[in-house]
Amino acid sequence: GAGVSQSPRYKVAKRGQDVALRCDPISGHVSLFWYQQALGQGPEFLTYFQNEAQLDKSGLPSDRFFAERPEGSVSTLKIQRTQQEDSAVYLCASSLDRSYEQYFGPGTRLTVT
Amino acid sequence: AQTVTQSQPEMSVQEAETVTLSCTYDTSESDYYLFWxxxxxxxxxxxxxxxxxxxxxxxxxxxxxxxxQKAAKSFSLKISDSQLGDAAMYFCAYRAITSGTYKYIFGTGTRLKVLA
Known part of the structure; x- marks a missing residue:
């Protein structure tokens, strides 16, 4: 079946704009994770969903970041009033359940100008 | 808190040769997973x-x-008979088993170059 997909693949936003990044997990995967990968760095955890419940949002860098997964499938990561330091690749990963291996999407590269 | 360290920002290997990428980590947990x-x-x-x-x-x-090497908290990756397609960034990652979120904690990565 299809893997994890993310859209858009590239997003350019002007400072102060709001953006929404979408993640389509593998069908049937209960757990969904968002990571932020700055240039030249490893991915860093942002938030985690088990079905529609957001069980951990400890990695969200500020209250401008908001994530949702209302029906336990597709997830959206929203960034309000984007800043230059938000420029990064945003990776989504899903797993059958939280203790299983995570499968990653191709990421969305966000550039804030 | 758990940490993962990759001390080699970049490595090069000749095609068909063997290369080893290093990773160390820190945790107080006894059960966990490690990934490359x-x-x-x-x-x-x-x-x-x-x-x-x-x-x-x-x-x-x-x-x-x-x-x-669990006691040394070391987890190195050996790639034998290196191929051009192995060229990439390699990340070492840790994941707890018993606690909390099951999030991955990644190192900063090693860029592997394969020379023809």
Whole structure:
């Protein structure tokens, strides 16, 4: 079946704009994770969903970041009033359940100008 | 807090030769998973190999094998018979088993260049 997909693949936003990044997990995967990968760095955890419940949002860098997964499938990561330091690749990963291996999407590269 | 350290920002290997990428980690947990992921320029993270901490036997996957030293908290990746397609960023990652979120904690990565 299809893997994890993310859209858009590239997003350019002007400072102060709001953006929404979408993640389509593998069908049937209960757990969904968002990571932020700055240039030249490893991915860093942002938030985690088990079905529609957001069980951990400890990695969200500020209250401008908001994530949702209302029906336990597709997830959206929203960034309000984007800043230059938000420029990064945003990776989504899903797993059958939280203790299983995570499968990653191709990421969305966000550039804030 | 758990941390993962990759001290080699970049490594080079001749095609068909063997290379070892280093990774150390810190944790107070006794059970956990360790992973090596490959990230080519396309950015898609691909699982290379996985090791369960409670297993003493080192994991192997074809040309890829690990040297897992639990007491030393070391988890190196050996790539044998290197191929041009192995060129990529390699990330070491840790995941707890018993606690909380099951989020991955990644190192900063090692860029592997394969020379023809």
């Amino acid at each position: 992921y490959k990230q080519p320029p396309s950015r898609q993270m691909i699982l290379v190999i996985r090791q369960e901490a409670y297993k003493q036997q080192n994991a192997t996957e074809n040309r890829f094998s690990v040297n897992f």
